[in-house]
Amino acid sequence: MNVAVCVKQIPDPAAPPALDPVTKNLVRTGKLILDDSDSYGVEMALQLAEAAGGGEVTVISMAPGGETSGLRTALAMGAAKAILVSDDALAGSDALATAKVLAAAVRRSGADLVLAATESTDGYTGTTPVQVAELLGLPSVTFAKKVTVDGSSVRVERQTEAGYDEVTCPLPALVTVTAGVVEPRYPSFKGIMAAKSKPLEQLTVADLGIDAGEVGAAGARQVVVDVAAAEARASGEIVVDEGDAHERIVQMLDQLKVI
Amino acid sequence: MGVDKIWVLVERADGKVPPAALELLTRARDLATTVEAVAWGPDVAAVAAELGAYGAAAVLDAGDPGDALVGAPVAGAIAAAVALGNGPDAVLIAATYDGRDIAGRLSARLDRPVITNVVGLEADGDGLLSEHGIFGGTQVATARFTGAGPALFVVRPKSFSAEPGGGSEGAPQVRPLPSGDLGSTNTAAIVAHHAEERTGPKLDEADVVVSGGRGLGSADAYAMIDELAKLLGGAPGASRAIVDAGWVPYAYQVGQTGKTVKPTVYLACGISGATQHMVGMKNAKNIIAVNKDQDAPIFTVADLGIVGDVHKVLPKLIEALKARS
Structure with missing residues (x-):
């Protein structure tokens, strides 16, 4: 069974994010890393391919400037190969344009199962995976907290408001996994060395047969007209605990009439 | 129009x-x-x-x-x-x-x-x-x-x-x-529904929400959050960090990825206040935070901030609430 994992390479979340003052797009220059949310999908893919008795895991990403560091992390974890779509025409792409690019790359990978995170850490639009599924004509199961593959179908425990649903779905299919679904492995030294020689295909929009006018800023059909700081909330009273701070909490709960 | x-x-x-x-x-x-x-x-x-x-x-x-x-x-x-x-x-x-x-x-x-x-x-x-x-x-x-x-x-x-x-x-x-x-x-079909045992109000409808974060130190310590929520007639919640760590289910998560809550009281225990969490709770009417790091961002939005160890403050708070009921 071949598994494709859509991953995002993002600016380090520990660094303060920034917007381009003119285009109002996220500034994504500088070193990018594998989105932590995606490490769960990569791990899940590796475990499923192993449990199925073989098959390759392909990681797929769209990123500016030929960025591959996050893909190398996934390769070091054990993925067999990577596809990177990088093209100046993609700057300013909305989630749907991103989905079109990823869908074309997934099609090329020939995967039986496509995995993705529920949403990225930086943009958190949270719709791209399902858009990919629709563009590929695939069924999808989102918010998986457990995934098993049984021959030609996938069985998923899907998070719901009340608990979870057991969902089955024939392959090929797309599944989004929640963080914590598996424990991502750390790349070993051997893995990191091996990753350097693994195949990494770099493609342009034209290679995928996509019209450059459909993606990037040229194809965007939503414009950000303004960005402002959200209303800040004032901080209140600070009490350093000296063994009796709980009494102040009780007092406040009492005043608020919740006890 | x-x-x-x-x-x-x-x-x-x-x-x-x-x-x-x-x-x-x-x-x-x-x-x-x-x-x-x-x-x-x-x-x-x-x-x-x-x-x-x-x-x-x-x-x-x-x-x-x-x-x-x-x-x-x-x-x-x-x-x-x-x-x-x-x-x-x-x-x-x-x-x-x-x-x-x-x-x-x-x-x-x-x-x-x-x-x-x-x-x-x-x-x-x-x-x-x-x-x-x-x-x-x-x-x-x-x-x-x-x-x-x-x-x-x-x-x-x-x-x-x-x-x-x-x-x-x-x-x-x-x-x-x-x-x-x-x-x-x-072609994706539901074959079975599983409802998690939950007593008390729903997280996004509760008047009081008690949430725990990484500062609890271990999954076992989350029992304090459950107990406090029960004593206050509220719902237990969590930061993304401990959901990712597998301590509590995804449905407990408050934040950008999880639920948005607006309770009368939000009690954040051992939560540093990453922006990912704040977006889900900063519109609570009253915020009480307990965290041992006095520079934790959660204190910038708290109406009452207790700089202290959750393992010391919460057991005493639980005892005090029990004594009243």
Whole structure:
């Protein structure tokens, strides 16, 4: 069974994010890393391919400037190969344009199962995976907290408001996994060395047969007209605990009439 | 007045209309000449009167998906109506698990982008402006759609308040939507439902929310959060860090990825206050935080901040509350 994992390479979340003052797009220059949310999908893919008795895991990403560091992390974890779509025409792409690019790359990978995170850490639009599924004509199961593959179908425990649903779905299919679904492995030294020689295909929009006018800023059909700081909330009273701070909490709960 | 027609998606739970749908209907009334509700599942007519009381001029029945996941069939029905020229100017969808599925599929089917994390909507000439939080809600971006076709908005619950009004006498008419051509997109089927044992109020409806974070140190220490929530008649919640660590289920998560809560009291225990968490709770009416790091960002929003060890403060708080009850 071949598994494709859509991953995002993002600016380090520990660094303060920034917007381009003119285009109002996220500034994504500088070193990018594998989105932590995606490490769960990569791990899940590796475990499923192993449990199925073989098959390759392909990681797929769209990123500016030929960025591959996050893909190398996934390769070091054990993925067999990577596809990177990088093209100046993609700057300013909305989630749907991103989905079109990823869908074309997934099609090329020939995967039986496509995995993705529920949403990225930086943009958190949270719709791209399902858009990919629709563009590929695939069924999808989102918010998986457990995934098993049984021959030609996938069985998923899907998070719901009340608990979870057991969902089955024939392959090929797309599944989004929640963080914590598996424990991502750390790349070993051997893995990191091996990753350097693994195949990494770099493609342009034209290679995928996509019209450059459909993606990037040229194809965007939503414009950000303004960005402002959200209303800040004032901080209140600070009490350093000296063994009796709980009494102040009780007092406040009492005043608020919740006890 | 903004647009001619808005459709509001109504995702029912156990047959009931959730507050999120009523919030969207309430807001849509001020933005469009005509507001229509889109519902699915068995017996849509049963909720027509209630939706009408919140301003729905008609209820559009997207059919009963049965055991299928709803994303594909509901998006298919809406897209089919749009293709026939009967579509709206905008579609409002609450940010739930199923709502996001429908939004993603609808976007791809209509070849229209979707704006998510919406917390505000305003009329702008003959269009709409949306406000959505970015960078964990620390900044608000205002955006509008360009080009032809419906504008798709996924709105965070509790962005608007729900108030009845704008309705006509009696239940509005229920009309079926056409079915879409779904191919194999509709083959994911639910074979069993599992309800997690939960006593007390729901996380996003509770008057008191007690949340735990990494500062608890271990999964076992979460028992203190459960006990405090029970003593206060509230709901237990969690930061993303401990959900990722597998200490508690995803459904407990408060934040950008999880639930948005607006309780009377939010008690944050051992939570540093990453922006990802703050976006889900900073509109609580009162925030109490306990954290041993006095520089923790959570103290910048707390009405009462206790600089202390949760392992010392919480047991005493539990004892004090028990002594009162």
